[in-house]
Amino acid sequence: MHRTHTCGELTISDLGKAVILSGWVQKSRDLGGMTFIDVRDRYGVTQLTFDSADDETLRSKAKELGREYVIKVRGMVIERESKNPKISTGEIEIKVTDLEILNPSALPPFTIADDTDGGEDLRMKYRYLDLRRNPIRNNLILRHKLAQETRKYLDGQHFLEIETPVLIKSTPEGARDFVVPSRMNPGEFYALPQSPQTFKQLLMVSGFDRYFQIVKCFRDEDLRADRQPEFTQIDCEMAFVEQEDILNLFEGLMKHLFKAIKDVDLGEVPRMPYTEAIRLYGSDKPDIRFGMQFIELNNLLQGVGFPVFDNAELIVGIKAEGCASYTRKQLDALTDFVKRPQIGASGLVYLRCNEDGTLKSSVDKFYSPEQLELWAQAFNAKRGDLLLVMAGEADKVRKQLSELRLEVASQLGLRDKNIFAPLWVMDFPLLEWDNESGRYHAMHHPFTSPKTEDIPLLSSNPGKVRANAYDLVINGTEIGGGSIRIHDRELQSLMFKHLGFSLEEAQKQFGFLLEAFTYGAPPHGGIAFGFDRLVAIFAGLDSIRDVIAFPKNNSGRDVMIDSPSPIAVEQLVELGIKTS
Numbered sequence: 404m405h406r407t408h409t410c411g412e413l414t415i416s417d418l419g420k421a422v423i424l425s426g427w428v429q430k431s432r433d434l435g436g437m438t439f440i441d442v443r444d445r446y447g448v449t450q451l452t453f454d455s456a457d458d459e460t461l462r463s464k465a466k467e468l469g470r471e472y473v474i475k476v477r478g479m480v481i482e483r484e485s486k487n488p489k490i491s492t493g494e495i496e497i498k499v500t501d502l503e504i505l506n507p508s509a510l511p512p513f514t515i516a517d518d519t520d521g522g523e524d525l526r527m528k529y530r531y532l533d534l535r536r537n538p539i540r541n542n543l544i545l546r547h548k549l550a551q552e553t554r555k556y557l558d559g560q561h562f563l564e565i566e567t568p569v570l571i572k573s574t575p576e577g578a579r580d581f582v583v584p585s586r587m588n589p590g591e592f593y594a595l596p597q598s599p600q601t602f603k604q605l606l607m608v609s610g611f612d613r614y615f616q617i618v619k620c621f622r623d624e625d626l627r628a629d630r631q632p633e634f635t636q637i638d639c640e641m642a643f644v645e646q647e648d649i650l651n652l653f654e655g656l657m658k659h660l661f662k663a664i665k666d667v668d669l670g671e672v673p674r675m676p677y678t679e680a681i682r683l684y685g686s687d688k689p690d691i692r693f694g695m696q697f698i699e700l701n702n703l704l705q706g707v708g709f710p711v712f713d714n715a716e717l718i719v720g721i722k723a724e725g726c727a728s729y730t731r732k733q734l735d736a737l738t739d740f741v742k743r744p745q746i747g748a749s750g751l752v753y754l755r756c757n758e759d760g761t762l763k764s765s766v767d768k769f770y771s772p773e774q775l776e777l778w779a780q781a782f783n784a785k786r787g788d789l790l791l792v793m794a795g796e797a798d799k800v801r802k803q804l805s806e807l808r809l810e811v812a813s814q815l816g817l818r819d820k821n822i823f824a825p826l827w828v829m830d831f832p833l834l835e836w837d838n839e840s841g842r843y844h845a846m847h848h849p850f851t852s853p854k855t856e857d858i859p860l861l862s863s864n865p866g867k868v869r870a871n872a873y874d875l876v877i878n879g880t881e882i883g884g885g886s887i888r889i890h891d892r893e894l895q896s897l898m899f900k901h902l903g904f905s906l907e908e909a910q911k912q913f914g915f916l917l918e919a920f921t922y923g924a925p926p927h928g929g930i931a932f933g934f935d936r937l938v939a940i941f942a943g944l945d946s947i948r949d950v951i952a953f954p955k956n957n958s959g960r961d962v963m964i965d966s967p968s969p970i971a972v973e974q975l976v977e978l979g980i981k982t983s
């Protein structure tokens with residue numbers, strides 16, 4: 404027998420019990436007469452003691468133990484003299500009678516502790532050791548719980564978990580595909596799914612009615628800070644539903660998860676049209692944990708001879724409450740922030756509403772005190788507030804101000820990780836102009852249905868057509884997105900046409916779907932949640948990397964198994980990729 408209990412289990416109520424524990428040596432302290440060893444497993448840490456009254460071989464074996472040795476001990480639970488209230492086993496220790504080394508360990512390349520000395524690269528290379536650390540292990544436990552609670556909720560709502568294939572077909576829409584050569588069909592390739600989108604729609608045609616899957620998806624995108632080439636979605640689809648049904652059901656999922664895992668009552672999730680989100684926050688995923696809404700100032704500030712404002716398509720600003728006391732240096736730092744190449748603004752104008760009632764702006768020479776007063780009033784500013792204003796091309800300046808808004812809020816401590824502010828962003832545009840290819844792309848995907856009343860605009864003003872599409876945003880992060888789908892063959896063909904597919908191309912890429920729609924496709928719609936991001940939000944982490952057991956690094960590499968890697972010429976030949 405390897406153990407009677409785990410290392411996180413024994414308490415004062417177990418005093419006097421004879422027990423067997425197995426685990427890893429966390430640390431050992433030799434205090435001359437006494438030796439203390441902390442033994443660790445997934446469940447916790449228990450202190451083992453040896454003293455001078457013990458048999459000499461037992462004592463010297465205990466002294467031999469190095470960090471991360473795997474051991475098994477027999478002993479008796481006794482009360483600890485100096486108790487440790489921080490851990491569940493902190494009131495007891497084990498007086499060891501028998502010690503067996505199950506496996507020694509090489510010296511680990513970094514300390515296996517909550518605050519490790521290991522850098523990111525080292526931790527990734529030895530990820531299996533990193534996973535022994537509490538913070539990472541706890542993230543995976545959280546991930547497991549979220550998956551289980553998701554299944555519980557969706558099962559309760561009559562969803563069926565159905566697997567869809569991983570080897571599918573490459574399509575030109577969306578991100579780049581990862582492809583897999585087919586040995587048996589030389590010169591031909593499978594693609595890994597970017598999402599199970601078409602399959603889940605086919606399952607609706609098949610009558611499954613409510614489908615979900617916690618599923619790996621693959622996108623060969625340029626890697627940004629928080630992207631992984633493979634990631635996990637909670638993918639869902641429902642038939643005979645309208646947008647309202649979907650929003651309610653998945654709002655229910657979020658409420659369930661927050662209650663079950665965090666004991667947080669989420670309340671009703673507010674909704675905001677896309678255009679409103681852009682106008683008020685300059686972003687389709689606004690962080691609404693705090694206000695700081697945009698105020699547009701063209702009417703007020705144009706036409707008095709300040710060229711930067713006079714020539715701007717949009718003048719827009721935010722109010723930083725209580726920041727009038729910002730020093731010159733702090734204001735310069737904010738200006739530098741918006742001028743960074745990643746943000747690319749040309750400058751930042753401010754108006755200080757001083758505590759003594761005076762107003763002081765960086766463009767005083769163009770504006771009279773009365774005009775400054777009106778400017779402050781537009782923001783409903785109080786004494787002590789600071790107004791930050793930017794000007795330029797509308798789309799760009801909104802994005803730039805949105806970044807500034809988040810930065811200022813972070814500085815003011817308004818982005819508390821323990822507060823959760825979800826938001827449905829609704830009525831996304833159906834299409835989005837792509838300068839590079841000179842044509843419209845589907846903003847969500849080509850199967851998303853336009854709003855019926857906007858269909859006539861498809862030919863006259865495609866950019867204005869709104870979709871029955873929605874995103875769930877939490878604390879400024881897009882957590883999920885979905886849409887009501889087109890289930891009518893004619894409308895789907897029309898969409899492909901507007902997306903620049905020829906009839907043949909559409910037929911070749913999506914003929915199976917168009918055909919399926921001729922066999923009684925029910926009205927349907929769905930949503931997919933980014934599971935890694937959801938776990939990160941629950942864990943209070945900015946990065947998804949530490950909620951994934953074996954993640955890839957910023958260059959898309961797994962440095963532990965050293966992948967991707969070249970393959971042998973024979974393999975290339977066998978796959979028909981090389982001739983000899």
Ligand code: ASP
Nearest residue numbers: 598600885886929930931
């Ligand atoms: N398949 C979509 C995505 O991956 C989500 C959906 O429309 O259900 O973004």
